[in-house]
Amino acid sequence: MSLTQLARTRVQQLTPYQSARRIGGQGHVWLNANEAADSGQFSLNCERLNRYPECQPPQVIERYAAYAGLAPEQVLVSRGGDEGIELLIRTFCEPGRDSILICPPTYGMYAISAETNGVNVVEVPLTDSRQPDFDAIIARLGEVKLVFLCSPNNPTGDLVDRAGLLRLLNAAKGRALVVVDEAYIEFCPEHSQADLLAEFDELVIIRTLSKAFGLAGIRCGFTLACPEVIGLLLKVIAPYPVPDPVAQIAAQALSEEGLLLMRQRVDEINQLKAELAEELLQHPQVNEVFAPNGNYLLVRFTPGSDMFARMSRAGIILRDFASRPGLADCIRITIGSRAEMDAVRDVLQKEQ
Structure with missing residues (x-):
């Protein structure tokens, strides 16, 4: 008997969530998981690592x-x-x-x-x-x-x-x-x-x-x-x-300092997002730029598969949503650093 048969029937039938990390890809510019381009610097005190932590610090x-x-x-x-x-x-x-x-x-x-x-x-x-x-x-x-x-x-x-x-x-x-x-x-x-x-x-x-x-x-x-x-x-x-x-x-x-850094990061991301959205709206392969309220843009290309492949060949990993209902040809682009957005822009500006 397969050990799989010991699992709950519902678990045997599950398809795991396809996170950006699970899907993976080959590249050096990762814009598929809505991650920030930086994390900041933090210090750690290791004196209490031998103790269980508070349930709710x-x-x-x-x-x-x-x-x-x-x-x-x-x-x-x-x-x-x-x-x-x-x-x-x-x-x-x-x-x-x-x-x-x-x-x-x-x-x-x-x-x-x-x-x-x-x-x-x-x-x-x-x-x-x-x-x-x-x-x-x-x-x-x-x-x-x-x-x-x-x-x-x-x-x-x-x-x-x-x-x-x-x-x-x-x-x-x-x-x-x-x-x-x-x-x-x-x-x-x-x-x-x-x-x-x-x-x-x-x-x-x-x-x-x-x-x-x-x-x-x-x-x-x-x-x-x-x-x-x-x-x-x-x-x-x-x-x-x-x-x-x-x-x-x-x-x-x-x-207080951490919140200030977060808000500075947000301002920078929102600025880069606005710049990219403006450029996308002028691109001949872009049919639609969706609502720009997060740290990403969902974009409907014509066709999406072509743009996704072009970005991938340039080492830029995006997230393809074409299989989702109502999102044919849609690709999500995380707003990364200015250098990463420049890499995206370079691909957009090249001839097909």
Whole structure:
């Protein structure tokens, strides 16, 4: 008997999430994972590495709460935003009975986490204007425990319409949680929905240090919610989820100096993004440049496969989304350093 047969049936049937690192590629300019071009410098104190870390490091919690304008009781830190997604599903969904709702095309880990935990996935595709179909979502609230919305949406970059979100939150009262994934919100902070946490206990927000803070390598994310939801997640989270070196780096990143460096990085990325978007809009092979709200641009080329291959031959690794619904010929370009953007520009300017 194959050892595979010992695994849960659902696990045997799973297709793993195709992360940028898993897909890989051959090149020297990596613009496929929405990573920052730099991380900054941090110091480590190794005196307590012989001790288990705090489950919720107080300094990290307090600093993130201050940054987000919340009380510490509204913040949970985890191994990246992905663990926050997983915790919500494990805490609120009964395997084999409950469902989550997603709005494709969107971030793939919502569905993967649900499927891994034996939770069903209800899909309500984005509208033609790439907004959640709020009427259709509200009509299905009785079927689901969690609604996942990504804003800015990965990969399209669109922001969730606030009026529609308010309608959904009012309809979800006492029925379901609405999770807004704000992994990229630092690139457009004026569009955060975090202020609605004071009004709606059903709202949960996912955040991360991976993007604007340039710390994808330490795997540090945050769940923002009412104290009741945070208390439930603390029942499920692992006893030592945040290694001490991670907590030290996160606390430094959330210091006054660290926040200043993050905002400088955001300003630079947004400037490079605007320059690239302007050039792309003039390119004869570009049909569409999607909403520029994250640290990336999703671009529809004619044809996408040709541009992807040309970039690859130049050693530039991008992310192809052509297989996703509604995203034929679409390629996502992470905004890297100026030198990396110049490399992209060189390929764009060359004759086919």
